[in-house]
Amino acid sequence: MFTTRPTLQGTFGMVSSTHYLASQSAMAVLETGGNAYDAAVAAGFVLHVVEPHLNGPAGEVPIILAPADGEVRVLCGQGVAPAGATVAHYRDELGLGLVPGTGPLAAAVPGAFDAWMLLLRDHGTKSLAEVLAYAIGYAEGGHAPVERVGATVETVRALFESEWTSSAEVYLPDGKPPRPGELLRNPRLAGTWRRLIGEAEEAGGEDRVAQIEAARRVWREGFIAEALVRQARRPTLDTSGERHAGTLTLADLAAWEASYEAPATYEWNGWTVCKAGAWSQGPAFLQQLALLPPEPAELPAYGSADYVHLLIEGCKLAMADREAWYGDAAGGGAAEAPVRALLRDAYNAERRALVDPGKASRELRPGAPLGAEPRLSAHVRAVAAGEPGAQAGPGAAGAGEPTVSADGSTRGDTCHLDVVDRWGNMVAATPSGGWLQSNPVVPELGFPLGTRLQMAWLEEGLPNSLTPGRRPRTTLTPSLALKDGVPVMAFGTPGGDQQDQWQVHFFLAVALREAVRGGLDLQGAIDAPNWHNESFPGSFHPRGMRPGAVTVEARMPREVVDELRRRGHDVTVGGAWSEGRLCAVARDPRTGVLSAAANPRGMQGYAVGR
Template identity: 75%
Template sequence: MFTTRPTLQGTFGMASSTHWLASQTAMAVLEDGGNAYDAAVAAGFVLHVVEPHLNGPAGEVPAVVAPAGGPVRVLCGQGVAPRGASVEHYTSLGLGLVPGTGPLAAAVPGAFDAWMTLLRDHGTLSLERVLGYAIGYAERGHPAVERVGETVETVRELFETEWATSAALYLPGGRPPAPGALLKNPALAATWQRLLSESAAAGPGREQRIEAARRVWREGFIADALLAASARPTMDTSGERHTGTLTGDDLAGWEATYEDPVTYDWNGWTVCKAGPWSQGPALLQQLALLPDDMTPESLTPDGTTSDGAATGSAFMDAAFVHRLIEGTKLAMADREAWYGDAGGPGGVPVEALLSAEYNRARRALIGESASRELRPGSPQGREPRLPAHAAAVASGQAPVDGPRNPRSAGAGEPTVARNGATSGDTCHIDVVDRWGNMISATPSGGWLHSNPVVPELGFPLGTRLQMTWLEPGLPNSLTPGRRPRTTLTPSLALRDGQPVLAFGTPGGDQQDQWQLHFFLSVALRPYVRGGLDLQGAIDAPNWHTDSFPGSFYPRAMRPGSVTVESRTSREVTDGLRQRGHDVEVGPAWSEGRLCAVARDPETGVLSAAANPRGMQGYAMGR
């Protein structure tokens, strides 16, 4: 089968990320004697530099970690709502939704502490060696990718009239960075240099210095600058200037934590995801909604498009794609009604939502025609409750359209309006090393268009609170000390109890849709060169639906919509339209930005692949 690149194979180490410089950084760390976790941390900090429109140090990062011979764990780098971030406070300001930008939307920053926790507990190299790569790119510059300048251009007016510190960094000479132009961030380089200098005073021990760096972030000069930024009145998507709620106690009192993954066994695989504070269980429920008798033999033969390009999937026929889309709608409706860290009465019924009995009943709702309804279920007999805004959007009593489709910006990039409103996007990195350590991580938030750049630091606050509801009593209500439900959803899969596959993608609400198709393509295809066909699964034409309320401001939806790549066969698009789907055909390479690494436990052979969409994701390895 034709693919854009080969699936890489070797025995030393593999890394895949959404930017080639991050992937090469990870490989450099492996070559320098570091393990997968050293490599992921170094690459993560490089992503903060080279993809500032997609993530930053004051954002967040969930990760699924599988140490060689140890249990799979989820590292939660999603910060909580500050103590002053109550529904009452926001509604008293006349708000019906949390703004999509500005300090009111900022949760306690989580990414930095998560990376430090991972390095302390699972890494082997010093903080100085790991941070050195990011410092170098920030200080000496890196060639800007096209999307950086395009994103800046969309918020040029906001930067020039309101966010002067952002304009100083991202509009040098009054123009956005041109593709390939050297982009520097000397303030960020100076921040990390000062962090290293102050942490070195803690003593010679590796862990001592990492712990000292965490204290500097939470209680030192970085904390001081973040708090000052939160207290500064800032124009946001509401069209007004607001101050944030972040306090010193919020910063000092939060740290990244570990927890058990939510898992689902399917067709010999065990898929591991973060809990219902993420959207991760939605992928598991999409698997649970598949037919009980599904096997490779039950699927249609592999096909090709009219131009001879392989479909990349043995099940890209209209009937099966229809089932996947309708299952996605049901899983995402349950996400809206049940997922969140605030819990609500009785908590989140994850076990019931993934149970065979529940999903047999849900599967029966999938008919021959596309549904335009938002249909959450009743696990354990409990009545679902949708947020009033989501219910109004779903019933047509509120605007249903909005900046949901990422095609206009390309490959899942953020769609940005005048005041910085964005559908959101992110980065991803997967690493596996020769010892069998594996990680899947999805850093995000703290985008350059989230908040004004903190001039002393070189990066802005994040906006993850925009994903909460200003309505009490919901699982995802804005609640002090609770995590906003996030779309960030890294994945790791086992066979016979052994970690085999780490994967993930940017894309906001599309992440677990694109990952579903990728995983099925991997799990149900023949092996290639003795290994999983990662590149073929990534290259396969993909799709997504917006038939549920979006997770980002302004929380829009498009009932019945399906967006497919133009490489999808005419038979599939016609078949979907005949079944009542509103099919929008996007560019040939517009759906998904997947990364993946794999390891065969029997042979030790490692594999990696990366998405060609967006022209910047790369896999490295040997």
């Protein structure tokens, strides 16, 4: 089978990420004796530097890890809503109908940094200075940015120059956006990490764990926390068209820390797929598997119009349930309890019967897994009903890169990385948020706050209502799969609401196709023509939807496109290589052979290994 690149195979270590510099930095850590977790942390901080339009240290990261000698766990790096982030404050005092898509009102408690530190402390072997050295080098010495960085900055140039001037100082030096082939530097960020390391080493001495704990305290209570709160309290122009101050306090930062939890899982044809819980959209992947025919032999031919139609319609049902039932159990939310019910065979048999094999649905149809009626926000009901003034969806977003408006609002986002080492440790992480267009750069630190609160509703009583101490439901959703109970594959993609569409298509392409060269055909599954639909409310401001809309790559066979249209899908044919930025690594437990592949779309993802 022809693929754009080979599926890499070796025995020492494999890395795949959405940026080649992050992949190579992770590989360098493996080469110097580090394990998969050391490598992932180093790569994560490099991604903050080289993909600043897609993630940052004050964003968030869910991580799924499978230690060679332990259980699969989810490490939650999604921060919560601050104590002052109440529906009453936003809706009644400020007069807002939605959380803004930019600015400090949209900032949750930053989560990424503490999650990386917890991963390093509990599972890594390297020191803080060793894993941060690569990010410091690229921030201080510079890196040649990919084209999308400059394009994003150019989109928000007017905002940076007139309002967010601290961002202009970093990303518009001499009035010019970053350009490929020229070095982009962020000395303030390098200085932040150097000071952090210095304070951690002074407090922790020669003890690696003590240093990491000291760094966590500096982030939550020291100079970094103080600078983040100063920035959050500055009135800032956001997508509402007004200037607002945020609610983040030092107490909020001091009270929160990353945590471990069991994954949500579903078994399919000998595979067990592990995802984060219903505070993410991860269970939507599992629901799509549960909605498939019970036996793989009952599936339509791979890649046929019947096959694509079936997956689109199943995705619509899963995403409708996401809107009605997903959220964080903390703070009184009815979040994770329904997940088990959503995956029950009887429930999915009922839901499967709703799919018309010959006609596309344009309805938003959440189910009632526990008998109670589903609850949707007033905004979603208006959008789904097509009421006048309701927002349409954002349209196709190519390659998992963000669609950015001049006001900084972003639809689709994110980075991804996967690592497997020679000992069999495996990790998948999807860092996001805190991107350059989310908030002004904190002048003292060199990076901005995030905007994940925009995914919560300003309406009481919903699973995803804005609630102090509760995680906003995130789109971030790394994956880890076991075969016959043994960890085999870690994978994921950027792409906002599209992540658990592209990942399902990838997983099925791996699971249903024959093995190539004695291993999983990772690259073939990544390269296969992909698609997404938008028949459900988006998670990003302004939270619209496009009933019936499907975007396919131009490489999809014409007869499949024509048949989808005949069944009522509004098909947009995008670029030949425009859907997804998937990454994957794998390990064959029988032989110990490691594999990796990366997405050619976007021209920056790379797998490395030996």
